[in-house]
Amino acid sequence: MQQVRWGILGCGNIARKFVQAVDTVEQATVTAAASRSIEKAQKFAQKWDIPLAFGSYDELLYSGKVDAVYIATPHNTHFELARQALLADVPVLCEKPFTVCAVQAKELLQIAQQRKVFCMEAMWTRFLPVMSKLQELIGQGKIGEVQRVAAQYCFAGEFDPASRLWAPELAGGALLDVGVYPLTLAAMVLGSKPNRIQAACLKCETGVDETTIVRLDYGQATAHLSCGISMQFPAMAVIEGTKGKIQIPQFYAAEHMEIMYNNGTTETIELPFDKNGFEYEIEEVVHNLRAKQWQSALLPLEESVRVMELLDEIRRQCAITYPFLSECGG
Secondary structure, three states, X not given: OOOEEEEEEOOOHHHHHHHHHHOOOOOEEEEEEEOOXXXXXXXXXXXXXXXXXXXXXXXXXXXXXXXXXXXXXXXHHXXXXXXXXXXXXXXXXXXXXXXXXXXXXXXHHHHHHHHOOOEXXXXXXXXXXXXXXXXXXXXXXXXXXXXXXXXXXXXXXXXXXXXXXXXXXXXXXXXXXXXHHHHHHHHHHHOOXXXXXXXXXXEOOOOOEEEEEEEEEOOOOEEEEEEEOEEEEEEEEEEEEOOEEEEEEOHXXXXXXXXXXXXXXXXXXXXXXXXXXXXXXXXXXXXHHHOOOOOOOOOOHHHHXXXXXXXXXXXXXXXXXXXXXXXXXX
């Protein structure tokens, strides 16, 4: 059967990881890359042996040379590019965060559903073998009833008010960049509809959040989450239950985890990547395209919308705003 031909929108570092992962997926290949600069697209295409380069995203979308696109551009552009692709009937894998607010996410869901064009958020963590195993173990009751999830993802980024990470006009800040990871883990384990959300943040001089902490209350369980872009801490997740706990170092890119039971015994599970971890979300898209599905059963668009609603409420409580955003109140 013919390979799925991928087009890359955006030629930055995350696109490089995607291309490397595609090389390990037998049913997929990258045939085109696009950037706002034809020089940048050509340079990227030449480096990664991609046949076609385009100096605009529209050119790639309407070229007829791709079966799906991976959106690897800054956060503030995700919605419009995904929308353009869906209206061109081109299936979409959009890098996290799916959009910048829930209103945008709901519109993409509506378009994908109406046109029956596949669309999925590229939340690669959800498709990792470790995360599949985690959900299996919890479902089997290995650690009993889950009572608490704790997760943090903080790194020390160099401050640059003009960069993607620190600029409000580019939807910068810790929450959308890395806060989606602990929030996604909590949603996987406890669900995406907590009873109560409490959030606070520390902002930098540009107005974006450099550190954000969140508590989600589910009644019988809680999630304690934190993220940051100005201080380095080990990325770690712990899921505590009535019979034991599971520790996952570098949970967002996990290749192993350790189970510690209340009786004192421990168990280590190793599930290394085939390449860099992106291959599993690519395989999920390929599977759905071949099955002629418009969304993934493992990560349906409704789930991405619900997570975006959580992010919206956290932003509201923290008074985090983006100057370009009117449909969601800033």
